[in-house]
Amino acid sequence: MFTIGQVAKQVGLNIGAIRFYERKGLLEPAVRNEQNNRLYSEDVIGWLEFLKCLRETGMSVEEVKRYYDMVKTGTSTLPERTKLIEDQKQALLDDIEKKKAQLVHLEHKLERYYRGENY
Amino acid sequence: MFTIGQVAKQVGLNIGAIRFYERKGLLEPAVRNEQNNRLYSEDVIGWLEFLKCLRETGMSVEEVKRYYDMVKTGTSTLPERTKLIEDQKQALLDDIEKKKAQLVHLEHKLERYYRGENY
DNA sequence: TGTTGACCTACACTAAGTGTAGCATAGTAA
DNA sequence: TTACTATGCTACACTTAGTGTAGGTCAACA
Numbered sequence: 533m534f535t536i537g538q539v540a541k542q543v544g545l546n547i548g549a550i551r552f553y554e555r556k557g558l559l560e561p562a563v564r565n566e567q568n569n570r571l572y573s574e575d576v577i578g579w580l581e582f583l584k585c586l587r588e589t590g591m592s593v594e595e596v597k598r599y600y601d602m603v604k605t606g607t608s609t610l611p612e613r614t615k616l617i618e619d620q621k622q623a624l625l626d627d628i629e630k631k632k633a634q635l636v637h638l639e640h641k642l643e644r645y646y647r648g649e650n651y
Numbered sequence: 652m653f654t655i656g657q658v659a660k661q662v663g664l665n666i667g668a669i670r671f672y673e674r675k676g677l678l679e680p681a682v683r684n685e686q687n688n689r690l691y692s693e694d695v696i697g698w699l700e701f702l703k704c705l706r707e708t709g710m711s712v713e714e715v716k717r718y719y720d721m722v723k724t725g726t727s728t729l730p731e732r733t734k735l736i737e738d739q740k741q742a743l744l745d746d747i748e749k750k751k752a753q754l755v756h757l758e759h760k761l762e763r764y765y766r767g768e769n770y
Numbered sequence: 771t772g773t774t775g776a777c778c779t780a781c782a783c784t785a786a787g788t789g790t791a792g793c794a795t796a797g798t799a800a
Numbered sequence: 801t802t803a804c805t806a807t808g809c810t811a812c813a814c815t816t817a818g819t820g821t822a823g824g825t826c827a828a829c830a
Contacts, residue, residue: 535807535808536807536808537806537807537808546787546788547807547808548787548788548789549786549787549788551809551810552786552787552788556786567794567795567796567807567808567809568794568795568808568809569795569807569808569809570808570809582756582760585753585756585757587786588749588750588753589750589753589754589757592785592786593785593786593787594785603769603770606769607769610764610767610769613764614761614764614765617757617760617761617764618761620757621754621757621758621761624750624753624754624757625754627750628747628750628751628754630707631708631743631746631747631750632747634704634707634708634743635708635740635743635744635747637701637704638704638708638736638739638740638743639740641701641736642733642736642737642740645729645732645733645736646733648729650722650725650726650729651722654776654777655776655777656776656777665818665819666776666777667818667819667820668817668818668819670778670779671817671818671819675817685826686776686777686778686825686826686827687777687778687825687826688776688777688778688826689777689778706817711816711817712816712817712818713816
């Protein structure tokens with residue numbers, strides 16, 4: 533079992549963010565030790581890593597909670613979960629395309645700057 | 652000259668966001684007509700489009716303001732502005748790479764779901 | 771005449787955390 | 801033993817980048 537500090541370091545999340553996710557129901561209330569400190573298993577670390585990935589792909593905390601609730605419900609939600617991840621994948625693909633277009637925009641601006649233009 | 656509604660529509664920004672940017676100093680206080688309504692020139696629309704691009708590449712409002720202040724200062728700031736845009740370009744490239752990695756992560760998850768696995 | 775529609779200001783609210791104050795406790799160092 | 805440091809706890813304030821709402825003005829149209 534790991535302390536919240538160890539988990540935060542390993543997953544790359546702020547301690548406060550982990551507590552925040554717990555409050556929001558994206559994480560079961562952690563088991564506590566004698567000193568009331570939260571303790572986490574490997575499983576939770578795995579979930580936190582995926583949760584972090586989902587968040588970074590632009591999924592809202594609320595959507596992640598929906599997903600998490602479905603996971604807890606069991607295999608009956610597999611089709612719906614699959615759909616959710618597929619949609620997120622599409623959103624991510626769209627986002628990547630958009631960023632590439634913005635990259636072109638920045639490069640245009642840089643070319644003008646390299647030619648000494650002021651705008 | 653265009654009204655705030657026309658500008659918002661053309662640039663793809665919320666009216667409130669435009670007023671917010673003005674308050675934050677990313678836009679000169681707009682010229683007003685008799686009815687105290689804001690009026691914008693083509694120039695402002697051009698700047699708003701680039702500002703929107705910068706924001707979407709992940710530049711903070713504060714950084715955009717720094718950039719805008721430099722533009723107003725004149726050509727003496729060209730090197731610093733170039734640097735700022737170059738850094739932003741690099742940040743964007745990094746972001747795109749990160750998103751691609753997350754895409755792989757989502758695809759792995761989907762493959763498992765397609766095989767009927769629950770996690 | 772009245773009722774849209776677009777604009778105005780000021781203020782409240784939101785999301786997703788981050789930071790801080792004030793406290794407890796455990797382990798180490800003198 | 802005492803003191804200090806590290807890590808954890810809760811509760812609450814603050815931040816960013818807006819969005820939404822209330823209450824008001826004004827011009828144009830039926």
